[in-house]
Amino acid sequence: MSNLFYKYYDILFTSKDYEEEVFKSLEIAKKYLNHEPKNILEIGCGTGSHTLELAKLNIPITSIDVDQEMITRCREKIKENNISNVEIYDKRIQDLDLKDFDICFSLFNVVTYIPKFNELVSFFNAIYNSLSDDSVYIFDCWNGSAALLDPPKGKEYSVKNNNEEINCKLESNTDFINQKTTLRYNLRVTKENGEVIEDKYDLDQYLWTPNQIKDALGLAGFTKFECYENFNLNEVATDKHWKIMFVCQK
Numbered sequence: 001m002s003n004l005f006y007k008y009y010d011i012l013f014t015s016k017d018y019e020e021e022v023f024k025s026l027e028i029a030k031k032y033l034n035h036e037p038k039n040i041l042e043i044g045c046g047t048g049s050h051t052l053e054l055a056k057l058n059i060p061i062t063s064i065d066v067d068q069e070m071i072t073r074c075r076e077k078i079k080e081n082n083i084s085n086v087e088i089y090d091k092r093i094q095d096l097d098l099k100d101f102d103i104c105f106s107l108f109n110v111v112t113y114i115p116k117f118n119e120l121v122s123f124f125n126a127i128y129n130s131l132s133d134d135s136v137y138i139f140d141c142w143n144g145s146a147a148l149l150d151p152p153k154g155k156e157y158s159v160k161n162n163n164e165e166i167n168c169k170l171e172s173n174t175d176f177i178n179q180k181t182t183l184r185y186n187l188r189v190t191k192e193n194g195e196v197i198e199d200k201y202d203l204d205q206y207l208w209t210p211n212q213i214k215d216a217l218g219l220a221g222f223t224k225f226e227c228y229e230n231f232n233l234n235e236v237a238t239d240k241h242w243k244i245m246f247v248c249q250k
């Protein structure tokens, strides 16, 4: 049986407003792009919640993820919604040879999953090579500087799903030397008949500082990039902003 984290991923993040994030990301991308996008590349599509919103644009969308369980759910959602303009790859962007995209998004901390600096550079370089001239790449991620000053804390919450209740006790453990936070999702599902299932899942998140990300983008070939508070072009990122967004142009 797959881990409960995967089974309940969409339920655990039910309060995340995917529609609004895609709307804002597109609004920002269009400020930089001087024409309507002819296609979009989405990296780290996960279970496809942003993908479903992007598909509404009726232009070709290419969505990729390395996680087989996530991508399986993404494929199911695309099929269930009879979507025909999304192509899905279960590979790292570094292992694909994609070309000529007008916009690339990697939303919801994809970059925070990358463990090594040289991998960060090769990830950005693969994106750079997948873009057409004058295109835009936008991503959000944790601000490593803010997280090292004020490390993420644990929390507990419950969500109802049909006749089940899902309780999530999130524990957070930060390793300051290796710039890494491990999030432990302790999940407890109570079924309608009272049966209880428990499982846990550890997710490592890497605390890249804005400076490290800028260095990696530069080494990957990008010369034009800015770092803002998440989805807010009016606020240049500071160590007070826990979530940040990069807007890069090729």
Ligand SMILES: C[S@@+](CC[C@H](N)C(=O)[O-])C[C@H]1O[C@@H](n2cnc3c(N)ncnc32)[C@H](O)[C@@H]1O
Pocket: 043, 044, 045, 046, 047, 048, 049, 050, 064, 065, 066, 067, 070, 091, 092, 093, 094, 107, 108, 109, 110, 113, 114, 123
């Ligand atoms: C927090 S999830 C976000 C998923 C989805 N965008 C969402 O908002 O639900 C980050 C995803 O990035 C994927 N990822 C990390 N590194 C990747 C890479 N090099 N190429 C493709 N996907 C990657 C992970 O497998 C994970 O599913």
